[in-house]
Amino acid sequence: MKSSRQIIEEARKEIPEVNAEEVRAAKDKREDFVLLDVRDDDERRGGYIPDSVHVTRGMLELEIEDFVSDRDKKIIIYCGSGVRSLLAAKSLKEMGYTDTVSMAGGYRDWSAAGYPTAKDKPMTPDQIERYSRHFMLPEIGESGQVQLLDSKVLLVGAGGLGSPAGLYLAAAGVGTLGVIDSDVVELNNLQRQVLHRTETIGQPKVESAAETMNALNPDVEIIPYQMRLDESNIINIFNEYDLIVDGCDNFATRYLVNDAAVLTRKTIVHGSIFQFEGQATVLKPFDGPCYRCMYPTPPPPGMVPG
Template identity: 50%
Template sequence: ELEMEARHLLPDKEAPLLLYCGTGKRSLFTALELKEMGYSDVRHLNGGFQAWKGAGYEIMTDGILTLEQLTHYSRQIIMREIGVEGQRRLLGSKVLLVGAGGLGSSAGLYLAASGIGTLGIVDFDKVDKSNLNRQVIHGYANIGRPKVDSAGETINRLNPEVEVVTFKERLSPHTALNLISQFDIVLDCSDNFPAKYLINDACFFAKKPYVFGAAVRFEGQASLFNPKDGGPCLRCMWPTPPHAEFAPT
């Protein structure tokens, strides 16, 4: 991707450039591309990080990410919108996922893969065979087990660096505010409106960003409400939950 952004990131075509990657293949390809674009002093590390490390040379990071983390998250670190600082913030973040069903399965996997530091999962339900066609975080071996346990094990296999905190319970008015206050942001993957309004209210009073998600058949909705910055909440759009007969799940 560097060669696509070169004119923006590297305006001086005579400045010396040293490129490196994991194995040296991508850096070699990019070096050739940059030379064809007119960059006069481009070199790359032959064999990449692996050869450098294998030769016993000293390896230093910037004090924020380890070499393993730089390699693991390299495809998102190269994005200008994330970078090293963005990845550091992801690794230090705490996200609460409410619901480990259809939406929660996909969201949980992608959050873990991206390097979220702490992922809390709230769900009182158990894995049923009928869940497996869409709740991809669960498998046959987990039928009958609590969804939070099944999801936690899958996430640990995907990215052992993520700290998974499970809450085997139904979110209630007695627990919601205290629980949500422990996290930086809440991702609502619940499947009913009473739960969504409860999460919204707790996020409002705790001043936590609330990511609202819902899906039925081939339709879906997603919104972000951030009361911390004085923004609107779910009740500002829909003051009261719809009647159950008008909003089947």
């Protein structure tokens, strides 16, 4: 049987330690290492070292491979005071990670030295509960959720494609959703346009969409544009957003959206459908093809959008 002190002493013999000052210097020199925060979620909420990866001590062995797949990568681990990081480093060493280091004094020493720290925008208790299933996914986590809440997405069209996309983006907590559509809700929309409801027939689609999305998630700020996107307004509107989700239903808008996105360097998530077939792609200007790379000019008049 071992006491906790013995376990710590054993780890200290095996694991090299660095202090906060040395980590700061290594960061400044842009040395190649992963800075790993193994504290609990509530400690992390209080502040963390910028550019650190967060995996709690409790989930460490289960999740580390999602973040660091290279067993020979240097990992500097920190916790609150430098004890848990020592044990974490020992455990990673047992998993075959060859270069694990513990930061003595932990976040306590780092912040006491006045070194730079970062803090995510605090979430309310309701938000922590609402997005808790996202926190379990290492690709999202709390900081990913904060990123989503800070993101601004423009939905072009609140119809067949914009409805499911908007509904799920609102549910996922994308903080700002612009919705542009000039139409009003009609009965024959309701068989597929799930943002709208029987009682909103006759209302502008952007209003009906905003009501549904806010009922699902009041965190999301919906910015309605009850108008057609055109040459005079598109650049100013695009400039307000991080990403364009294009579910429009006509070629004029599709070419307009493409050209404006290339000119403002915004990425488009593109989707289109025709009867029982659908397509989707991501048009990232100058990184992948734009819509005109695929279809340089519009089809002959009279063709139905596909």
